Amino acid sequence: MSTSSDSLTSGAPPTAAILVIGNEILSGRTQDINIAYMAKGLAQHGIRVNEARVIPDIDVVIVNTLNELRANNTYVFTTGGIGPTHDDITADCIAQAFGVDIGIHPDAEARLMSYWSERNIQPNSDRLRMARIPEGATLIDNPVSAAPGFCLHNVYVMAGVPRIMQAMFDSILPGLQRGAVIDSVSVLCDLGEGTIASPLRALQLQYPEIDLGSYPGKMPRVDGEKFTVNLVARGTDKKQLQEVEQALIELVSNANGNIVSG
Amino acid sequence: MSTSSDSLTSGAPPTAAILVIGNEILSGRTQDINIAYMAKGLAQHGIRVNEARVIPDIDVVIVNTLNELRANNTYVFTTGGIGPTHDDITADCIAQAFGVDIGIHPDAEARLMSYWSERNIQPNSDRLRMARIPEGATLIDNPVSAAPGFCLHNVYVMAGVPRIMQAMFDSILPGLQRGAVIDSVSVLCDLGEGTIASPLRALQLQYPEIDLGSYPGKMPRVDGEKFTVNLVARGTDKKQLQEVEQALIELVSNANGNIVSG
Numbered sequence: 001m002s003t004s005s006d007s008l009t010s011g012a013p014p015t016a017a018i019l020v021i022g023n024e025i026l027s028g029r030t031q032d033i034n035i036a037y038m039a040k041g042l043a044q045h046g047i048r049v050n051e052a053r054v055i056p057d058i059d060v061v062i063v064n065t066l067n068e069l070r071a072n073n074t075y076v077f078t079t080g081g082i083g084p085t086h087d088d089i090t091a092d093c094i095a096q097a098f099g100v101d102i103g104i105h106p107d108a109e110a111r112l113m114s115y116w117s118e119r120n121i122q123p124n125s126d127r128l129r130m131a132r133i134p135e136g137a138t139l140i141d142n143p144v145s146a147a148p149g150f151c152l153h154n155v156y157v158m159a160g161v162p163r164i165m166q167a168m169f170d171s172i173l174p175g176l177q178r179g180a181v182i183d184s185v186s187v188l189c190d191l192g193e194g195t196i197a198s199p200l201r202a203l204q205l206q207y208p209e210i211d212l213g214s215y216p217g218k219m220p221r222v223d224g225e226k227f228t229v230n231l232v233a234r235g236t237d238k239k240q241l242q243e244v245e246q247a248l249i250e251l252v253s254n255a256n257g258n259i260v261s262g
Numbered sequence: 263m264s265t266s267s268d269s270l271t272s273g274a275p276p277t278a279a280i281l282v283i284g285n286e287i288l289s290g291r292t293q294d295i296n297i298a299y300m301a302k303g304l305a306q307h308g309i310r311v312n313e314a315r316v317i318p319d320i321d322v323v324i325v326n327t328l329n330e331l332r333a334n335n336t337y338v339f340t341t342g343g344i345g346p347t348h349d350d351i352t353a354d355c356i357a358q359a360f361g362v363d364i365g366i367h368p369d370a371e372a373r374l375m376s377y378w379s380e381r382n383i384q385p386n387s388d389r390l391r392m393a394r395i396p397e398g399a400t401l402i403d404n405p406v407s408a409a410p411g412f413c414l415h416n417v418y419v420m421a422g423v424p425r426i427m428q429a430m431f432d433s434i435l436p437g438l439q440r441g442a443v444i445d446s447v448s449v450l451c452d453l454g455e456g457t458i459a460s461p462l463r464a465l466q467l468q469y470p471e472i473d474l475g476s477y478p479g480k481m482p483r484v485d486g487e488k489f490t491v492n493l494v495a496r497g498t499d500k501k502q503l504q505e506v507e508q509a510l511i512e513l514v515s516n517a518n519g520n521i522v523s524g
Contacts, residue, residue, distance in 0.1 A: 028302030040290030197388030
C-alpha cells in the first residue's frame with residue numbers, strides 16, 4: 001500500500017480507509033450503514049477504499065488504529081464517538097494520535113450556542129464537550145444538529161448517526177483529491193456460478209485492469225425461487241467496461257443462459 | 263489485547279475478530295449484514311468481538327490480515343470468497359497464511375457430487391474448486407448449497423451469502439468456548455444526550471464493569487419527529503444490570519424526561 005505522501009505526490013490514485021468507532025456496532029445492536037454510504041461516494045469520486053474497520057470505544061485501540069490507517073492511506077474517514085457523553089472519546093483520541101492539544105474551538109462553540117439558544121436548550125459542560133476540537137483541525141458542518149465534525153491533516157472525523165454522517169460526508173467529498181471515477185456495469189443472469197466461472201476467468205485475464213466479480217443471489221418466481229448470478233465489472237476505463245459488458249452478455253448466451261432483470 | 267493462547271489457557275474471556283472479504287462491500291455495491299449477525303450471536307455466547315475488518319480480494323492483504331487477527335484473538339470468523347470463480351481466493355489465502363497445502367478434500371467433493379447429481383448439475387474444474395480445502399481443516403456444513411466452509415485451528419471460514427453464512431455460523435457457535443453471556447438492558451427516553459450526560463457518566467463510574475452507551479435517534483410523532491436517546495447497558499453481571507436499569511429509569515425521571523417505547 002502506498003503511504004499518504006506517496007499518493008499525494010506521485011500521482012497514484014487516492015486511497016481511503018473507513019474507521020467505524022463504536023461498541024454498538026461490535027455488539028450487533030446497531031447495523032452499520034455508514035461504510036456502504038461512504039464506499040459508494042468514494043468510488044464515484046475515484047478514491048479506492050483499501051479497507052474498513054470497526055473498533056470499540058477504547059482509547060488505545062482508537063489511537064493505534066488511527067495511526068496505522070492514516071499512514072497507509074490518502075484519507076481516513078471516521079464515524080462515531082463525537083457526542084457529549086462519556087463514551088464519546090474520538091476527538092480526544094485523534095488529538096492523542098497526532099500529538100496535539102485539544103480544547104474548546106470558538107467557532108464550534110458559537111455554532112452550538114446559537115443552535116441551543118434557538119431551541120431553549122441550556123448549555124452545560126457535557127454539551128460543550130462537543131465543541132472540543134483538536135488543535136489545527138478545521139470544522140465540518142453539521143446541518144442537522146450543529147455539533148461539527150472536523151478534519152485534521154488527512155483524517156475526517158464525522159458523527160455516527162447516519163443522517164448527520166451523510167450530510168458531513170457529502171459536504172467534504174467535493175473537496176477531496178479526485179482519481180479516475182470507478183464505474184461499473186453488471187449483467188444479471190440465471191446461470192450457476194460454476195457454469196460461467198471458466199469463461200469469466202478468461203475474460204478477467206483478457207482485461208486485467210477491470211475488476212470482475214460474480215455474486216450469487218436469488219429471485220422469486222411463480223414456481224419458487226430461482227438462483228441468479230450477478231456479474232459485475234468495475235473499472236476506470238469506460239471503453240473497456242463497455243467491451244466487458246458486451247462480452248458478459250455473450251458469455252451468458254454461449255452458456256445457454258438468460259439475462260434477467262433484478 | 264490477549265493472544266489466542268493466553269485466552270485459551272488463562273481463563274480470560276474468549277475474543278473474536280470478524281473478517282469480511284470482498285470487493286463488493288468496499289465498493290458499496292453490497293450492504294454487509296454478516297458482521298451484525300455474528301456479533302449478536304457471539305455476544306450471546308459470551309465471546310467479545312475485538313474488531314471487524316472489511317478487506318478486498320487481494321491475496322497479500324488477506325494473508326497478512328488473517329495472520330494478524332488470528333494471533334490476537336481466540337477466534338477469527340471470515341466471510342466471502344469461497345465460491346467457484348476466479349475472485350474466490352480465500353481458501354488459498356488461508357492455506358498460505360498457515361503454511362499448509364491445499365487440495366481436493368474427499369468429503370467436500372462427495373458432498374458436492376451428491377448435491378450436483380440430484381440437480382443434474384455437471385461437475386467441472388471450476389465447481390470442484392469449492393472442494394479445495396487447506397490441509398488439516400475440518401468442514402463446516404452448508405445446508406443451502408452443499409459447498410462447505412471449513413475451520414483451521416482458530417479460524418472459521420464461511421460463505422459470504424448471508425443465508426449460507428448464517429447456517430454455517432449457527433452450526434459452529436455451540437461448539438465454541440463460552441464466556442459469561444453479555445446481556446443488555448436499554449431505556450429509551452425523550453431527553454437530549456447533553457441533558458443526561460452528567461448523571462450517565464457518574465453511573466458509569468459507579469459500575470465500571472458495565473458498558474454504558476448512549477445512542478441518539480428519533481421517532482415519528484403527530485407534530486413531527488421527536489429526538490430520543492437510547493441508554494444501553496451491557497455486561498455479564500445480571501444483578502448489576504438490573505440495578506443499572508433501575509438507575510437509568512430514575513435518571514430519566516430526575517431529569518424530567520419520559521420513558522418512551524421504541
